[in-house]
Amino acid sequence: MxxxxxxxxxxxxxGVGLVRDGVLLGDALASxxxxxxxxxxxxxxxxxxxHLEALTPMVDQALAAAGVRLRDVDAVAATAGPGLATAVQVGLAAGKAYAVALDVPLYGVHHLAGHAAVDVLEHGPLPPRCVALVVSGGHTSLLLLGDLARDPVVHLGDTVDDAAGEAFDKVARLLGLPYPGGPVIDRVARDGDPRAIAFPRPMTGPRDPAYGFSFSGLKTxxxxxxxxxxxxxxxxxxxxxxxxxxxxxxxxxxxxxxREYAADTLLLVGGVAANSRVRGLAEERCAAAGVRLRVPAPRLCTDNGAMIAAVGDLLVRAGAAPAPLTLGARPSAVLTHAWIGPENT
Structure with a gap:
């Protein structure tokens, strides 16, 4: 394979990861x-x-962890968007360089699809139909997923302003807590009363979009x-x-x-999926509704190379066409498919 x-x-x-046939062989991460x-x-x-300083050492570490050599690589997958423009460009350029040097195909991957695909490495193939809640520093989306390597992604709702992770960072700053805010708020909240202050539940009114999100007002x-x-x-x-x-x-x-889309599985992914209360409440509500909950281990919820390799693995096994070496970074790419290429950007 x-x-x-x-x-x-x-x-x-x-992040760098090495995946073969749905199995994570090794990975490495520098922050x-x-x-x-x-x-x-x-x-x-x-x-x-x-990224420029860390990328080659991370590739070396991942190869060592996997017990393979660089020349054993059969395809390269790199995030092509969305993200910070200069940051995405570094990884995509490196992916092109490795693909050319090894004479193997290149696949441009959508970052958010990577968050969904990483769960495959822990819990096996996704069901033919599921709802994914992708929650990170820059994105909060509810998606209807089919076959990640073949089918288009249906957006049920997205954030219209601050994503949940961004709100965690801003609230932490208001409270004098260090950056990044998500882990520290999770830790500090364990000593607090979640019912002490009745903060609003944003965009949950009868006239609001059923699956839209907005966390700017909550921060305010x-x-x-x-x-x-x-x-x-x-x-x-x-x-x-x-x-x-x-x-x-x-x-x-x-x-x-x-419930509305008759999906018996909820996939909870992204950096905020590592939050203990989000995971705990999701478990409670899914159990009550008869919905299976799939959540990756916390270390795979944050950005990592394994998730991009997981998408690449799905694309290769599905026989997807590789991206041309002319593929450019797409910092604002909308998630329509797991891959990014000329046909969907």
């Missing part, structure tokens, strides 16, 4: 998050330079509460109440989508 090298550089993680922390967010040029509600509070805010209670509002909104809409 073909061995696929996957490369992911859409944001601040340099530049510490270099961005003092800015309170990712600086694109710093991320791009970090937290800011106004903190500003209006007399004295230092109870950080743990604010964090827990905010986190509960996010988890409640996400899981409520996701389970409703499963």
């Amino acid at each position: 073909p061995l696929i090298l996957g490369i992911e550089t859409s944001c601040d993680e340099t 530049s998050v510490a270099e961005h922390a003092r800015f309170g967010g990712v600086v694109p040029e710093i991320a791009a330079r970090a 509600a937290v800011a106004r509460w903190v500003e209006g509070h007399d004295g230092p805010p109870p950080v743990a209670d604010v964090a827990a109440s905010f986190q509960e509002a996010v988890a409640d909104t996400l899981t409520r809409k996701a389970v409703a989508a499963c």
